[in-house]
Amino acid sequence: MFHTSFHASSSSDAQHPLAAYGWDAGWEAEFAPYAAQGLLPGRVIRVDRGQCYVATAGGVVRADTAFVTPHDPLRVICTGDWAAVDPEGVSDPRYVRACLPRRTAFARSTSSQRSEGQILAANVDHAVITVSLAVELDLGRIERFLALAWESGAQPTVVLSKADLVPDPVGLSYLVEDVETVAPGVQVVPLSSTTGEGLDVLSAVVAGGTTVLLGVSGAGKSTLANALVGADVMDVQAARDVDGKGRHTTTTRNLFVLPGGGVLIDTPGLRGVGLWDAETGVGQVFSEIEELAAECRFHDCAHESEPGCAVAAAIEDGSLPVRRLESYRKLLRENQRIVAKTDARLRTEILKDWKRKGAEGRRALAMKRGQVR
Template sequence: MSFPSSLSSSSSSSSSSSSPSARSARHGHSTAPADPSALRAYGWDDDWAAAFAPHAARGLLPGRVVRVDRGQCDLVTAAGIVRADTAFVTPHDPLRVICTGDWAAVDPEDAGDPRYVRACLPRRTAFARSTSSKRSEGQILAANVDHAIITVSLAAELDLGRIERFLALAWESGAQPLVVLSKADLVPDPVGLSYLVEDVETVAPGVQVLPVSSLTGEGLDVLHAVAAGGTSVLLGVSGAGKSTLANTLLGQDVMEVQAARDVDGKGRHTTTTRNLLVLPGGGVLIDTPGLRGVGLWDAEAGVGQVFSEIEELGAGCRFPDCAHETEPGCAVTAAIEDGTLPERRLDSYRKLLRENQRLAAKTDARLRTEMLKDWKRKGAEGRAAMDAKRGRFR
């Protein structure tokens, strides 16, 4: 998935006479902003400062979005938390709207009321999924994230297919995934716990799988170390234990926690907005609401990363366009037959690729045409094979 070079800019929609620096000059106010180095705890660095330089020249303040509401957002700036209107950064493309984790340029304190977000800096990473609507839209969940912490509760049966979905989106975002198996204290048998970890590791090549318990402290030292290394986003379904982990990392009960249902381990949404919080041990945390749906969005590369062993096997197939079905010389189906590749993995791989292709085709006319031709070709081949089996020839 590619990221836009810029989300929005007010230069085309605001004249120089209405700019913050011009208004401040008319009223005799200084336009010198507070020292942005105070934002380093929130992830500010020299590269962000260089990207922000044109906005600083206009007298705007840098700020990181900590929460988004309808038409407004809260940002942390060197001068403190400010609320600003997002009218200038609300494009029609839902993947370009401002979201938690964005770095933005906001009016200075003396700009009057309301203050506006004037532009957003280009994103380094962005975690996106498809919406549950039928309009083929993507939804940005978090921006500028270094670590995607996928939280899976051991209070319920492992859903390996769902973990693969989360991993595909995490890899596609540009962040480094980490799978946290929460509530590890519910599996007191060390051997049983090791088997569960191994099961998840089979679907998460190149990803650390960490059993964690907020009750016993297991794995928390590793989790603290990861979270301290930049911006992390907590992802998972309702009842996975994200809010409990957030409170543990924060060292205080900031997020509301509710008990999961005993029957299936699911919980109600206790987090209803995406919030950005600075951690006392270093790093920044974005807590997200539980996700009911984990739809792919432009995640072909991410799917390939999750199923890297299938992609590597596919390089050894006789035909470069092998579909890993009935083609002769297919290295993937050979691995299924000799037991080195679980059939469930190949089924899941095909399913996610088809889903991602269908979503892409809804917005790409050329791809829709190619898919239609492919379906017709496969249909004709299937009918020809059936006729041959029945002794009929066209």
């Protein structure tokens, strides 16, 4: 089901009919060469099996994606893209002829052995990470989502959904504080779609630009999408009480115009949250560790047993949780492996480093045994 009505952010009659979808002077300049060819601009609101639905000035049209299916999975057309579409009557079916360069893109690695990247949403300004309070908080998973969000170029916000299941205000405040400790620079919003708590706060966040909803299955994204759009645009299914999980209510990525301004992209629940070349995003999530690392005596400090290690000192005095450092290391290692699989030069450097450390380890062991002086 598509939410296709236009909600202009200005009462001016001269406003472009695609302004509600995020069209601006920048996109118009990018589109100029295609306009000269007689093509129409539009925003992709859904992609489905070689076809896509594009919101144009004349309404939503269905178009074939045969001309925008590159070999690179990160460059295939995606919900949120701005596209150049055939005008009516030129061809049957109508085709998307090109996509405009993306300003931002939210990508993750797939669960396949090929470790390919997967684009989830394009031209996103805000990433709302939805976390259900019906189950125990998984801070590590939140850190993963945050790393991907920061890397995409979007501003993340964490929504703690189903807040009505935590009736104790003190207990809820503690949960918010727990998330804030792993989300520096990120707004954390407790929200209940049932009672409406927090909905006004989130509505203000998403009122400008394009927002993508992210989270695992059962986190309450579809219910939240309905609340923000103000209509039952997404089917909702109950999650299991035991683990908060449910069937994937959302199976495609859909784009909706919000009545208060802004655009919303809902995504299917993600079973896996694999990093994809997200070193900068990881650094942003763990900014306090990187700030400490800058104070270490050695610039290549591994934060293990080196003298003058500011990170180790923070662990020792309790100002940095051990879990936080372990999570940082885990995500960095994972990201390095992903990048190495697609970057032969980096892979070679990593192998050389492993060999060097292995040789140093063997030499240290030999010296310990008195075999080398």
